[in-house]
Amino acid sequence: MDFDFSWLLWGLPIAFVLGWVASRLDLRQLRIENRQAPKAYFRGLNFLLNEQQDQAIDAFIEAVRNDPDTSELHFALGNLFRRRGEYDRAVRVHEHLLSRGDLDRNDRHRAQHALALDFLKAGLLDRAEDALLKLEGTPHEPQALLALLAIYERTRDWARAGDIARKLDARGEAAYGPRLAHYLCEQALQAPRDEAERLVRQAQQVAPTAPRPGLELAALQRRAGDERAAFETLAQLAHTAPQAMGLIARPLAESARACGQAQRARELLLACEQASPALDVLDALVMLEPDLEQARTLYVQHLEREPSLVVASRWMSGERLEHEELHPLLQKALDQAVKPLSRYRCAACGFEANKHFWQCPGCQAWDSYPARRVEEL
Known part of the structure; x- marks a missing residue:
């Protein structure tokens, strides 16, 4: 049976036309999606600038659905969830980013830092610590060290807080000698006498002009007679x-x-x-x-x-007064x-207390209490 070449002559133009139509449909769909994603993104930014966080979250979720490969949208959405206090949703967003194989190294470090902040804000200190330790050697290491320092202070792990303070001091960005002296004094309060004296003398070497090591040493000497x-x-x-x-x-x-x-x-x-x-x-x-x-x-x-x-x-x-019977009432x-004039006041947050604190119970700042009473400030 001979092949009829007329079908080929008809088939080629038809196939070309169908391919052209399909490509136009794909391009049209792509243009629609590309228009929708930026539109949702900018709508979310507008809501965010107007402090309408609920509407901003909805807009960013729509943008992520339209363009799931864009990491910036995920970061924006995760940060919004954290600000809203929806830490579980923020964790899921940042963990999803970390699970992606196509994420470049800088974005991976950024997602790891964001995940650590999620855990920190949620009060999951052990998970936050693990996440922050993974940032060693990355551009986020300074912020991670500061966050770790806050965790160890909060958990009163003074030895590890001292290790972090030494690292920060070695970076030369700020002087952490006085802070390290406080950590050594805090350890001394829980140590046996000989070890406590060694720690406070070490604190004196770390911060020669700080008053606390000398006061702690004198207290140890007085207790020893x-x-x-x-x-x-x-x-x-x-x-x-x-x-x-x-x-x-x-x-x-x-x-x-x-x-x-x-x-x-x-x-x-x-x-x-x-x-x-x-x-x-x-x-x-x-x-x-x-x-x-x-x-x-x-x-x-x-x-x-x-x-x-x-x-x-x-x-x-x-003093004896003319009307001595009124003296007790006047003195009272x-x-x-x-009484309020005899208190100490934190220079950072204004928290007042009847005793002097090296670390403010209100704002956790160190050395924020002047060694003078409120009346003298």
């Missing part, structure tokens, strides 16, 4: 850290009385009080003054240099009025 050594430590600290004289004054006076160095301590404290009047220094001087009238004179001399309701209240407590009112 070596009041003379404690007095010498505190006297030296008064010269190296004069800004902390308010914290040094009382233990200095107590050690001085215990080891027979009251006159030397009185001279040191009096020089500090004359140079910069301070409530705690004045209290330490009064503690060392055997003569009651001379102690009351110290209150008057302080008031001449520095007006103080706290000092006035203390002076008036020993004064004592109530000066």
Whole structure:
């Protein structure tokens, strides 16, 4: 049977026409999708700028469906979920990004950092730690180290916090010596005496001008019964850290009385009080003054240099009034009025406390409490 070539002549044009129509349909569909994805993306940005996060999330989800290969849309969506507090959805988005084989190295590191932030915000500290440790040697390492430092401080893992502080200090971006000294002192509080003394002396070497290591060392020496050594430590600290004289004054006076160095301590404290009047220094001087009238004179001399309701209240407590029967009521009112003035206040967040803290209980900042009372600020 002979082949009829006329079918071939008809078939070729038909096949060409069908192929052309199919290609046009594909191009049309592609143009529609390309128009839809940017449109949804820009709509999401508009919602985000107007602080309409719910609508922005819906728009970004639509954009991701239209263009599932675009990593930027995933990052935007994951960050929005984290800001909304929907940490499980943020984790799924970033884990999906990390599971993709076509993701380049920079985006992979970025997704790993975003995943760590998701865990951190969700309070899953162990998973956040694992995710942050994987960022070593990446461009996100500095941020990862800071986040790890916050985790170890929060969990009071002072040894590992110290390791991170040393790494950050070695990078030279900021001085972490004072922070490291605090970590060593925190470890010393839980250690046996010999180990505790070694740790606080190491803290002194790390931060020679920081007051806490000297105060902790003096406390250890006092607990061991070596009041003379404690007095010498505190006297030296008064010269190296004069800004902390308010914290040094009382233990200095107590050690001085215990080891027979009251006159030397009185001279040191009096020089500090004359140079910069301070409530705690004045209290330490009064503690060392055997003569009651001379102690009351110290209150008057302080008031001449520095007006103080706290000092006035203390002076008036020993004063006889014309209507003596009203003295208790007046003194009670004064004592109530000066209570807020006798507190310490965090310079970072304003949190007030009756005792001095090295780390603020409110904002967790270190060394944010001045060694002076509210009235003196």
